[in-house]
Amino acid sequence: MTVKAGKPKSRLDPEPLPRRDFLGLASLWATAGALFFAALGMLRLPRTAVLSSPSKKFTASLPDNLAEGEAFVPPGRATAIFKDKEGVYAISTICTHLGCVVKPSAEGFECPCHGSRFHPDGTVAKGPAPKPLPWLKISVSGGKVTVDEGTTVKEGTKV
Numbered sequence: 068m069t070v071k072a073g074k075p076k077s078r079l080d081p082e083p084l085p086r087r088d089f090l091g092l093a094s095l096w097a098t099a100g101a102l103f104f105a106a107l108g109m110l111r112l113p114r115t116a117v118l119s120s121p122s123k124k125f126t127a128s129l130p131d132n133l134a135e136g137e138a139f140v141p142p143g144r145a146t147a148i149f150k151d152k153e154g155v156y157a158i159s160t161i162c163t164h165l166g167c168v169v170k171p172s173a174e175g176f177e178c179p180c181h182g183s184r185f186h187p188d189g190t191v192a193k194g195p196a197p198k199p200l201p202w203l204k205i206s207v208s209g210g211k212v213t214v215d216e217g218t219t220v221k222e223g224t225k226v
C-alpha cells in the first residue's frame with residue numbers, strides 16, 4: 068500500500084466511490100428526476116389549455132370628426148370602420164395571406180408582414196394576399212356601431 072505524500076489520510080475522509088457505484092447512483096438520480104418532471108407535467112394536464120378569447124362582437128362610438136372614407140380602428144380590435152354618404156361599413160384588418168394585422172393608409176391598407184396592399188374597399192391591389200379583406204356585419208343604433216367580427220357580409224354592404 069502506498070501512502071501519498073502531502074496531506075495525510077484522515078479516518079473521516081470518505082471512501083472513494085467506485086466508478087460502477089457512481090454510474091449506478093447517477094442513473095438512479097436521472098430516473099428519479101425524469102419521473103418527477105413527468106409527474107409535474109401530468110399535474111398540468113387536467114387544466115384547460117385553451118384560453119377564452121374576447122367576444123367577436125363589440126360596440127364602438129364613431130368619433131364625431133371622422134372624415135368620409137377615413138378609417139376608425141377601435142383600440143384592441145382588428146376592424147376598420149368607415150362612414151360615407153351611403154352609410155357605415157366595417158372591413159376586417161386581418162390580412163388574408165398569413166393573418167397579420169394590416170394598417171389603414173391613404174391608399175387603402177398595407178400589410179407590414181409581406182407587403183400586400185389592399186384598396187380602400189378591401190380588394191387586393193398587390194399580393195401575396197390571395198383574397199380581399201372581408202367586410203363584417205355591423206348594425207347602427209343610437210349613434211353606436213355594433214360589429215360582429217365573426218360574421219362576414221357581401222362586399223359593399225353598408226348600413
Ligand code: FES
Nearest residue numbers: 162164165178181
Ligand atoms: S400576412 Fe399580410 S402579406 Fe403576408
